[in-house]
Amino acid sequence: MTLHPILIAVTARITERSRPTRQAYLQQVDAAAQRDPGAQRLGCANVAHAFAAMPEGDKGRATALDKIKVVAPRAPNIGIVNAYNDLLSAHAPLQHYPDLIKDEARKLGATAQVAGGVPAMCDGVTQGTPGMELSLFSRDVIAMATAVSLSHDVFDAALMLGVCDKIVPGLLIGALQFGHLPTVFVPAGPMTSGLSNNEKSKVREQAALGLVGRPELLEAESKAYHGEGTCTFYGTANSNQMLLEAMGLHVPGTAFINPGESVRQDLTREAARTVLALVKDKNFTPIGRLVDERCIVNAMVALLATGGSTNHLIHWVAVARAAGIVIDWDDFSALSDVVPLLTRVYPNGSADVNQFQAAGGPGYVIRELLDAGLMHADVLTVRPGGLREFTRIPSAQNGQLVWHDSDASQDDTVVRPATSPFSATGGLKLLQGNLGRSVIKISAVPEAFHVIEAPARVFNSQDELQAAFKAGELDRDIVCVVRWQGPQANGMPELHKLTPPLAVLQGKGFKVALVTDGRMSGASGKVPAAIHVSPEAAAGGPLAKVQDGDLIRLDGVAGTLQVLVSEAEWAARPLAQMPAELRAANGVGMGRELFANLRRNALKAEEGACTWL
Structure with a gap:
């Protein structure tokens, strides 16, 4: 498919504008990637500290030294950065992810460690309170905490566990400071549907008019936000997940699988398998190389095609800068003029993200944009098949993960093809x-x-x-x-x-x-x-x-x-x-x-x- 001329032009001007900063960034990435692994490069005391708490079997693999001091093949070590807390419904499932990842790594002859935790605040809790004034800057605090976590420098790859508003941009900014590491993002998925977003909004308006009291309002809110997973509207948290799919940073199709589904654990294990595959010399793909100008443009297009969160006109500018890439609102505007709106998900419609997923989800949208020449297909992703792999939908069959092609829209009031969009232009x-x-x-x-x-x-x-x-x-x-x-x-x-x-x-x-x-x-x-x-x-x-x-x-x-x-x-x-x-x-x-x-x-x-x- 021929690329749209505006997509080509915007990508070209971003590339030219970013040339000095991008080149400087890639020089840092390449220099870090060419060093010996940390367990071989660091002093013995440093290495002993790093692996002191590991189980003996893992310790031998990580240090390349077995119990009788025979040098063995050194195993790759995955650094896990976890945004878990059980105040955020979307992050509560992350509590047990490190155990799954460590178990899967051992099966593959590798090791994994929780490198660190990062703070994660819930904007839904702090809306309208003084705490909300910490929200935006928590993104940069998370980025710094990610850098502190990975600064131990004994990792061959990284997994980023996080979902919500400022957390994913912060994790991504932090990960890009360690651009020499292959990195995969691991989400937890949305909560199941409760009280509809439209019904919730009606009760809020009734409360603003004084027609219902606090008990009725709290009951409605509690029916809307009722369990583990992200909130079901298409806000910043769920926009994060759409953009990560479009950037090829997830296991394909991971974004909107509910936490309680059995395939969710399979996808978390697959994240460990995926990042370890990237460590191999023949497929070595560090995140600093993967997130290039084309990748950033793909994320911008996905945001516009789905009417995603306005917060990303701030966050993804910062993400791009972390990779030495300079974008601005003129770039978003030029793309918005030619990118069609393909989804109607609340607040752009009445459907929630579970209905979006059932209608075709991110895979359908990415396929339509690729076929319309509105996404770069020739980008690196965390999978060998490139961005086309992200047009497919995962499921479990006989205990194995399988992916199938997305079909026609299952609900054209929620998702439409690029040939018949809700609007000829983007949502912003x-x-x-x-x-x-x-x-x-x-x-x-x-x-x-x-x-x-x-x-x-x-x-x-x-x-x-x-x-x-x-x-x-x-x-x-x-x-x-x-x-x-x-x-x-x-x-x-x-x-x-x-x-x-x-x-x-x-x-x-x-x-x-x-x-x-x-x-x-x-x-x-x-x-x-x-x-x-x-x-x-x-x-x-x-x-x-x-x-x-x-x-x-x-x-x-x-x-x-x-x-x-x-x-x-x-x-x-x-x-x-x-x-x-x-x-x-x-x-x-x-x-x-x-x-x-x-x-x-x-x-x-x-x-x-x-x-x-």
Whole structure:
């Protein structure tokens, strides 16, 4: 299949833009890969410390020395980085994965060690609380913790165990610092379907109106989030899994198999077999070589074709930079103009990820994109068959894993072919104008609300907006501007708690939009939201000029975000300063003091909000 010319052009400009940084990165990868293995290179005391706690049989294989001091063939050693905790429903199943991996490694004459654990927070728990201000930067903390884990430098390969929002990007950024290691990512899958996402949203809106109380709301939420696995909407966590499939970093088809299915354990063991196969000289494929410009573009295309989380317009910019690759929102925008929307999964539709999987899942989408010339097929992956292997669906037959080709869509209200998409363009849109650069998840917004023009009401926090809503002050056409929410201001929290009140206003027939330098969850939809406005207000961005009553136009069709005042007045208007009481409160309590240096050093959203460059 001939590649689409825009795909070729975007990949070429990314490659050219990234040439100096990518070359420098690959030089580091190659230099590290050419060293002797750690157990042979390190001093004897270092090696003894590294393997002191290993069972004797494993210790002999890892050190290449058996009990009678006869040198034996040295076995490959897998480093496991685990994001397990049992607060995150998606990560609770990871508790026993290391045991499965170690057992499988032994069967193959290899060894495995838990190199380290990384923190993993649940955004669903911290939404609307001070803890959410740690969320974005937890990604870089996870990356650093991954680096600390692998810095023991006695590993021949790595397995990354993690699923959710900031955890997978953090693990990937950290793994790319050890780009000489073959690496496979190991997920746990989504929870089974409970209360539908649409029904959950209705109860939330009723609660915002005061029509139901806390008992009814808690009952609905508990029916929606009821067991082990990721939340079933297509938010950031599940978008992570789609992107990893498109990058060829999973065992094919692993993303959306439920934790309780027997094939899930088989796939976890297969991850150990897969990474060990990559260690062999004839198939040596380190992650730093695998994640190249084409691989990153494939991930971007998969995000757009599925209407994935807006958070990845930040996270995957950071991931790319970790591999020496420079991408920006113009690249996403150019691809979005030609990549068709192939799925309708909540919040872009009513289906959940289990229905998406049943209808064809990632394998179907990847096949359609490859056949349409909208993905690079000639990329390295963790499997010898390349990206085509990721169009197949796994199952267990007679105790063995087998894969079969994805068929036609099993439900064309959820997944459609590239020849008959839900939309000819992707799910995300770049907005530009005198308010800066921003993005909108246009695929989640009904067409009637793609263009909103209304007077502004300026808020300095999400709490101020909630209070105004409860006081009945917002019952009119309105563009709610929530500023001082960017990376440097307070860590760029998600403002997902604003969706129910704004949806209520929209439901009353008012024209409503949100404009903010903060983030919205991958679960957000329905109400048009221009998010990640850059530069942020705290860095002197134009949101700091907006005043109550200014007419703002958000045009998701033309891709513009404008305040409709004269150029002369706009240029002369001074920048507001963050209120003193807000500045004093920011970064205080709930551990936020420890993140002060990250806030000071954060790049803007379009640069991945990176704190390490």
